[in-house]
Structure formats: C-alpha cells, structure tokens
C-alpha cells in the first residue's frame with residue numbers, strides 16, 4: 001500500500017529520512033530503517049572533513065520549529081565510506097547527499113559514494129548558511145551542475161531546492177532541463193533570532209535555517225506550484241510530524257516525502273506515520289498511496305473575489 005517507485009528506486013514506504021538528521025553514523029541510520037523508513041538520506045558530505053559552526057548551532061524557536069546553522073559539519077567522503085559500507089549490508093535504499101566548492105568537487109564526492117553503493121545522489125545546492133547556497137539561487141548554475149553530474153553518474157540524481165529565492169519554479173525547471181531525476185522541496189528558510197538581554201544573535205553564526213512545523217505550509221505551497229510545471233517527481237520536505245502532513249504533500253503532487261526535524265521526538269514517529277497512512281488509505285478505499293497523488297489539483301481555486 002505504501003510502496004512507491006521513485007526514479008527506479010523501490011521504497012517500501014514513501015517516508016525518507018531528510019539530510020542532516022540522524023544520517024551521519026551507521027547506527028543512527030539503522031534505527032531509522034528499523035522504524036520503517038523507505039530510504040535514508042545521509043548528512044551532506046563534502047570532499048574533506050569539516051567542523052561546522054560552534055554552539056549554539058541549533059535552537060527551538062517555537063514548539064517543533066527550529067533554527068539551525070550547523071555549517072555542513074561532516075567527516076568528509078573518505079572517512080564516510082565505511083559508514084556507507086556498513087549500512088549497505090542491509091540492502092536498504094541509500095541516498096547520499098553531497099556538496100562541494102566546485103562542480104568537480106561535487107562530482108568526485110558523488111562518484112565515490114556511487115562506487116561505495118549509494119542508490120542515488122542528492123545534491124545540496126541550497127543550504128542557506130553555507131557557500132553552496134550560491135548555486136541553488138541561480139538557474140544557469142543549477143542547470144550546469146546537474147548536466148555535468150548526469151553525464152558521469154549511473155544512479156539517479158536528486159536536486160534539493162533552496163526556497164530562499166524569488167522564483168523557485170525557474171530553478172526547478174533548470175534542474176529538470178539539466179536531467180535531474182527528481183527535486184526535493186524544500187530546504188530550510190533563512191532565519192535569525194536575537195537574545196533581547198545580550199542583544200546578540202543567538203546562533204554563533206548569526207543566522208541559520210528555519211525547519212519544522214512552521215515551514216510546513218510553505219513547503220506545501222511550493223510543491224503545489226512545482227507540480228503544475230514539472231514532469232519529474234517531487235520529494236516533499238518540510239515540517240512533517242504526522243501522517244496527515246504526508247498525505248497533504250501527496251495531495252498537492254509529491255511522489256515521496258522526507259522527514260527531518262520532528263525526529264527529535266524519536267524515530268517511533270516513523271512507525272506511527274506509516275500506520276496512520278495505511279489506515280487513511282484503507283478507510284478511503286485507496287489501494288496505494290500513489291492513488292492520491294495530485295488530487296488537490298482537480299479543485300479550481302477562486303482567482304478573483306466576487307463583487308458584493
């Protein structure tokens with residue numbers, strides 16, 4: 001019922017672990033698998049190990065809503081290969097998120113991940129608090145990197161979109177034109193919080209990325225708009241903490257979803273969401289989660305208000 005085929009990857013649930021949450025060590029990834037996720041996305045991995053920003057690097061600004069600036073801290077691809085090897089023993093769909101300073105660096109990291117057994121590559125061109133953001137805000141740079149990587153990669157390529165742009169549609173279309181197999185919408189929204197007593201920004205980096213509950217309606221609107229113009233699948237991401245949130249993403253056109261922030265509540269949430277979706281599908285007489293994809297688009301929304 002929950003099985004999907006995402007660009008050739010067979011997933012037993014459409015619920016995928018989002019990048020940056022529990023995706024660094026083999027043991028945390030294994031817990032997410034055991035809870036019932038359909039695939040894992042790793043933390044974004046670069047060519048070299050990198051420390052990331054000092055604490056405080058993440059704060060809960062409202063209940064279930066966070067601002068983080070972890071600064072792409074990661075062990076570097078060569079040190080990460082052993083974690084990939086371990087997790088691949090479980091024959092589980094693994095998406096490796098990669099970043100680099102140049103297109104060539106992205107390629108080197110992606111090729112090493114592919115060779116180690118990754119089933120797909122996700123490119124992070126969208127982190128709002130690191131230098132890679134510059135690609136994801138430019139349609140030509142997006143097109144070029146996707147085309148460049150697609151020439152060399154043999155596994156599907158997903159592009160994680162940066163929502164901090166005026167026109168997300170044109171960036172997504174550039175990714176599709178370059179040959180992307182799917183887009184992920186969305187990464188965090190650029191945000192900031194100030195301590196009124198010290199008058200300083202709370203995060204060590206100053207600003208960061210907003211994630212969790214507050215961004216869910218924003219992500220829904222982005223996926224709704226993207227579904228109207230894209231042919232490739234959209235992976236919805238942002239503020240999922242219930243099965244209703246996943247259903248909502250599917251109704252506006254997502255083919256799969258990613259969950260991140262809400263897992264601070266524990267990985268059992270994944271099991272609960274899967275169970276909730278199955279109940280919803282059964283009680284509405286659907287055979288598959290795919291049957292509800294895009295259904296919201298059959299409703300015409302009011303364009304201009306009526307006169308009195």
Ligand SMILES: Cc1cc2nc3c(=O)[nH]c(=O)nc-3n(C[C@H](O)[C@H](O)[C@H](O)COP(=O)(O)O)c2cc1C
Pocket residue numbers: 018019020021043044058066068070072097124127160186187188210211212213215237238239240258259260261262
């Ligand atoms: C602490 C933290 C670290 C993150 N690290 C990454 C990352 O390394 N690469 C990436 O593409 N997205 C990263 N993200 C963004 C998430 O993958 C996701 O796009 C975003 O948080 C929205 O989903 P959510 O509301 O379910 O968390 C990170 C998010 C958080 C909260």
